[in-house]
Amino acid sequence: MFLVPGYLWQYSFEYLYQGEVPVHLVHTAMPEFAHQIEAALTTSQSLSEVKVVDWSNDVIWAGDEDQRLAVLFDKYGLSVGAEHYTDFQIRNYTEISLDRPWTLYEFLDPLTVNYDGGIALTGLAAGQGREQQSSQSPLDMKEGSPFWLALQWQTAPQLGTDFAISLRLHNDEGSGVLQKDYVLWRPDHSSTGEGEQSEPFDSLHLIEFPADLPFGAYELRIVVYDTESLKPTVELGVWEAETTIAHLQYSDSH
Structure with a gap:
């Protein structure tokens, strides 16, 4: 089965596509997005592999849909690599769990990080594979698999500022060992x-550990x-740009 983000051009796709493999066009703004994907997979007979199309941004702008789909399938499937083409890549997953x-x-650990720029970080969820862990204690992360992160945000109405985030992993000596930057999209x-939106929204991130990352805290x-x-915007009352949001213990997978 193919899952293709970009529902706004579905009629063009349906006109051009001549293949026999079932195709579902998806959009992460759909209500109950994760359940909609699950329902589409459940209707397929003898489902053995799911191929998720990831468009390059100059072909179809899809915000952070690639990250949302990557997090979802990291939880409920097994990544078996990707096929790369000029304007897109296809991410392949097997062992789909239904x-x-x-x-x-499953749950959000509450956070209260209010920034002077009119944005607030209000919750965090994190895990590796199918299992979510509480960030109230160090996250137990194993080598060989990425970890996923969901952050809940709230902005002041008519904010007028586009924000991005920089996620940074530091060792116990304070040295930075990994940095990933993402623009925030609803x-x-x-x-x-x-616009004037002020309701909470989530950002989803799937983060690979460096291959040579030493075990430790x-x-x-x-x-x-x-x-x-x-x-950078700074945390109100603290007046620092960098905030620790979780602790990790990285160890051997055995």
Whole structure:
């Protein structure tokens, strides 16, 4: 089965596609997105592999749909590599689990990080594979698999500023060993500065550990910054740009 993000051009796709493999067009702004994907897979007979199309941004702009789908299938499937083409890649998954309801996360650990730029980080969910872990204690992470992270945000209405985040992993000596930056997008592909929206929204991230990362204790820190000026916003009352949001214990998979 193929899952193809980009429902806005579905009629063009349905006109052009001549293959026999079942295709479902998806959009992460759909209500109950994870359950909709699960339902589509459940209707397929003899499901052995799912191929998720990941478009390059200059072909179809899809916000962070690639990250949302990657997190979902990391939880309920097994990644078996990707096929790379000029304008897209196809991510392949097998061993699809349909024995429990699909959800992006089971619970949110509350956070209260209010920034002077008019945005707040209000919750965190994290895990590896199918298992979510509480961030109230160090996250037990094993080598060989990425970990997923869901962050819940709330913005002031008419914010007018587009924000990005920098996720940074530091060892117990305080040295940075990994940094990943992401622009924040709502599920409807709008940025934080667009419109008058103020309802909470989630950002989803699937993060690979470096192959040579030593085992040990780490801190996961975050910086929120303006995408235009690159100036960070700081936490109110603390007046620091970098905030620790979780601790990790990275160890052998055996």
